[in-house]
Amino acid sequence: MTAWVKGDATDAEGAIAAAAALLAAAHAPVFAGLNADVAAIRAAYRLAGTIGASLDTQGAAGTYADLGALARVGAMTTTPAEARGRADVALVVGAKPEASALVAALRGGKPVRGRAAGADRQVLSVGGASAETLPSDLALLRAYAKGHLKDESPLNGIARALYAAQYGVVLYDPAELGELGVEMLQGLVRDVNEVTRCFALSLGDSDQDRAVVQVSAWTTGQAPRTGFGRKVPEHDPWRFDAVRQVSAGEADAALWLSSLPAARPDWLGALPSIAIVGEGSPEAVPGTAEIVIAVGVPGASAGGVLWNEGRAALTYRPGAGGGPSAADVLARIEHHIAGKDS
Amino acid sequence: MLIRIQGGRVVDPTAGRDGVGDVWVEDGRVVAPSERTPDRTVDATGCVVMAGGVEVHSHIAGGNVITSRLLLPDLYVSETAPNGHPFAHAGGAAAWIGAAYAKMGYTTAVEPAMPPTHALATQLELADIPLLDRGALAVMGNDDQLLQLLRDGESKDAIRDLVALNVAQSRALGVKCINAGGASAFKDGVLKLSLDDEIPVYGLSTRKIMGSLLDAVEEIGVPHPLHVHCNNLGLPGADDSFVETLEAAEGRRIHFAHAQFYAYGAADPANPGTGGFRSAARRIVDAMHANPHATLDIGQVVFGQTVTVSMDILRQFGGRKGANPKKWVLNAGDAEGGGVVPFLYKPRGPTSSLQWAIGLEIMLLSNEPERTILTTDHPNGGPFTAYPRIIHLLMDKEERDREIATLPKVVHERSSLPEIEREYSFSEIAELTRSGPAKLLGLADRGHLRDGARADIAVYREDKNRTAMFASAKLVLKDGVAIVEDGEIVNWHVGRSLSLVVESDKAMERRTDAYLQDRFGQGLDSFTVPDAAFPEAEVFEDVACRA
8 A cells, every 4th residue: 555644654553553643633524525435425424424524525516506506496407318308499508518528419419219209309509608697597587487577588488499309408516506596497497397397407527526415415414514523523614614624724634535536625634634536536645635545446446336427326436556545544443533443 | 142032022923922921032033942041031011012113114224314314404302312312312324224123123215216226335324324224115006218228118027127126226125016117107298197197208107116116026036025105195075096006906916005195085185286185084994994915005194384395296396385395395306316305294283194094094993004104204204203193193092082182173174084983902902013014024034923933023112101101111121232321322233234135137237338328328247235345244135036
């Protein structure tokens, strides 16, 4: 295993003992990233539960835009395969989704299943020109769709196309749209469903936030961000924002878990920290954190369950030949702190 | 370790046993009385000893359960964990579910709705439920691949092979269909579907789809009969759907999920949409008595706030405007998807009171508790933690009358519950919650206390207050290990996920792989549930098919 403590190369046992000591001495440790396979995310929750740490994720901006809107107004959603298979109208909201493979596939194909099979597919867009006017464009579109505005604007054409669709899909990036934007978009989709079928599809980043949300929900009964400081899982997206906690001086240690590639957060050097990173990644170097442990990369040098974006599901990805798994390292840190082994 | 549970009232209807005696346990099994000195003797004087409870229909894992937690973060309360398991006090979490069942003396629980496209996520979540053996039913009946085969008139063998492949690939314990064809029809604009209505695009009907699944399940030899969620759940006149579906089974084995939600006769048959409903419990029970191949579970309603989770997206869409609080999620997924609609069964409300009465009525009118299994369709009718209270109401006419006295008069006018004198015996409760569900799942090693049974055993202190008695077991053994003592978890024993051993046909595998590649851009390997995916070893336990 490749590991460093304060810049010096060490063995697995040394790094794990140092990490356990660092966390055991902390009063308010934060875990961030969680860009890893399900077993590692699960182990991170167990370790956090044991020591009273809080947890935050890599893709938090998008995740909370979706989760916040979901908890307030609900959602009507579909999947990538259903969008490709059934949609005769696709509406791309904002600029970010244009880069996605799914939108490219939608532009290049036609519906093949359901009542729209064989029809031409219209791919429309709204709000891509300017991030500034995106929310208002979406609000105007909903006003046209509701019939509150009636003049002949291009937005009215889009509204009519959604109503005329047999299976409409509205694609968006939650980080670009923001929580209120997602809420507005879900309201639009709901309105259209008074007449025909229409569903939203969130296109997030490629990190493992969707896996974290599931593990967190079944493990704690709640979405992430989660804190265990009071020996009870508490869900609080504001309080347990790792960046906020570090900048406010509330956190006194950090563990960054990213066995899949992600950029190192710049605040990691601001406090005593542990980085569990994928072997061979640019972050697997002594300077990344006080303690650095390189682990197998799930789906490459280690097997692991990952969020499968193409299928919007969890999938096992085999892999072999690498270092220890992140889950194993986290479990050993936990055992060390609990005094279960040495 | 040899354990003697001594001097309790041992209740095992499968052995005609209801009297004071001993139960002996060794190596995780119930054994014949021994001459040897036991390593542990449990004084069960003044207690009732039963097999561990078996749950056949409770939504305890999967994407819709996850969504319900995200939609209603405040549905459950988390408490500070004193010690032991870090998450067992986190309301609604997997560990909480395991602990809450175990404290009531339940030792097996089945999630009835696992979508084969998301089998791995569901199985990972189930595996994190401690203390219980778990299992899941693979949901079929709306997926394009199956519907295409049926539309194209493919052979029964092809349907059987596809069902077998789905069971094998998802590591399910059985097969369920949910408003067969309804989700597909909903995506194509249909908002109401009955047994013989046409499913657009495919030219099929619920009758045809369900019939093909009934046959496939028999041919494969799945021990659990096809688990059926009918059309028109919860609507006045749903009793017609129930009875027609029962007749459509044509003598084949069939299990009806949450029958209470179908025991709604239209109060005004000329205007079923506006006249409300009256109890059709008698009709449902008579139909069951006439059809010994059928079983049902109840879906008892419990007063209070809950959330309904269902893959019947047609029905959930139809019910969306009754959401309380006013927010809901509908996912038009890769086959069924799911609908999550919060719901308040208003305490003493006329509609919820009648629903509450109808569930009890079905159980109290039934001559055969073994075919009338207790569920709340957790969380759809209410939480499974209400079982002790429901048992109390079944066993105690006075208690029932006290509750009925607080309810609106519609309970008297539209149900027969107030007139029913019957009180369940302990043996009948054991049939309703132990032997019945175990037989239904085809799990011969549990639900009874005969020699050789798995040593899943619950010991309850006899108490006139049946709610208190069944809420907090004095002792629960799982696989012969004491997991609950005096109502508290004492050992975080880990159970297994029960999974049917089914051979899948190689030609169907190749065919399905090509189909999935075309539809998802990913083949069969992205849908599997391999052992290597699980953080802990030895998650699954094999269950054999019927000979």
